Amino acid sequence: MDRSTARGHDEVAGPAIEVDRVSMRYGRQPVLDSVSFSLEAGESLAIIGENGCGKSTLLKICAGMVTPTSGTVTLSGRAGYCPQNASLGAFLTAEDHYRWFGSSLGMTYGDAQEEVSGMGDLLGHLDGSKQVRHLSGGNAQKLNLACAALGRPRVLLLDEPYQGFDEGSYLDFWQLIDHFCRAGVAVIVVTHLLRELNRVDHVLDLGR
Numbered sequence: 001m002d003r004s005t006a007r008g009h010d011e012v013a014g015p016a017i018e019v020d021r022v023s024m025r026y027g028r029q030p031v032l033d034s035v036s037f038s039l040e041a042g043e044s045l046a047i048i049g050e051n052g053c054g055k056s057t058l059l060k061i062c063a064g065m066v067t068p069t070s071g072t073v074t075l076s077g078r079a080g081y082c083p084q085n086a087s088l089g090a091f092l093t094a095e096d097h098y099r100w101f102g103s104s105l106g107m108t109y110g111d112a113q114e115e116v117s118g119m120g121d122l123l124g125h126l127d128g129s130k131q132v133r134h135l136s137g138g139n140a141q142k143l144n145l146a147c148a149a150l151g152r153p154r155v156l157l158l159d160e161p162y163q164g165f166d167e168g169s170y171l172d173f174w175q176l177i178d179h180f181c182r183a184g185v186a187v188i189v190v191t192h193l194l195r196e197l198n199r200v201d202h203v204l205d206l207g208r
């Protein structure tokens with residue numbers, strides 16, 4: 001899957017992402033009703049709400065994978081998208097994925113590897129030589145996250161990215177989010193874990 005929607009730049013004025021009155025219907029079913037928000041570089045946003053309220057749909061719209069019924073999304077650079085269900089090659093290793101995703105972003109394998117090493121402890125314990133089909137669910141999810149974050153996207157879109165993480169990995173995950181924000185990435189996380197809302201700058205509750 002191509003998770004790239006445009007090339008990113010470090011120095012761009014204005015919001016990293018601006019969502020303006022986005023509404024969505026699937027057939028006759030209304031899912032999103034005039035949702036608006038904007039996020040600056042280095043800010044984080046949690047999207048919360050009940051099952052089926054449209055969180056994943058909104059993230060897909062931000063990623064450019066779904067066209068809203070009305071409204072606009074403006075990105076000031078490339079978005080990296082981490083889907084809820086990992087879209088990885090079962091017979092490829094993690095290293096193959098760094099090579100594959102890296103090359104689609106114009107990165108050498110060495111650059112991609114170096115960037116993943118810089119993602120800290122969360123990715124540090126992942127065996128890069130194992131085929132995805134032999135990884136545990138939590139480790140496959142870490143690879144899913146690394147692929148989305150490769151190449152320093154301007155906006156990082158994460159759909160419940162910590163599924164299957166043990167407690168240590170979960171803590172490492174939030175440190176990694178802080179790391180991305182300090183690097184100027186705007187991070188959007190779909191989450192059900194309300195106790196973590198103090199870790200983000202903004203919360204968007206889609207309710208029901």
Ligand SMILES: Nc1ncnc2c1ncn2[C@@H]1O[C@H](COP(=O)(O)OP(=O)(O)OP(=O)(O)O)[C@@H](O)[C@H]1O
Binds near residue numbers: 026054
């Ligand atoms: N491609 C589609 N076609 C038709 N209906 C869809 C499609 N994708 C999602 N829906 C419906 O839209 C609604 C919102 O789905 P979505 O996956 O965005 O919710 P969510 O808030 O992410 O849910 P969850 O918390 O369970 O992950 C649901 O009723 C779902 O069945």
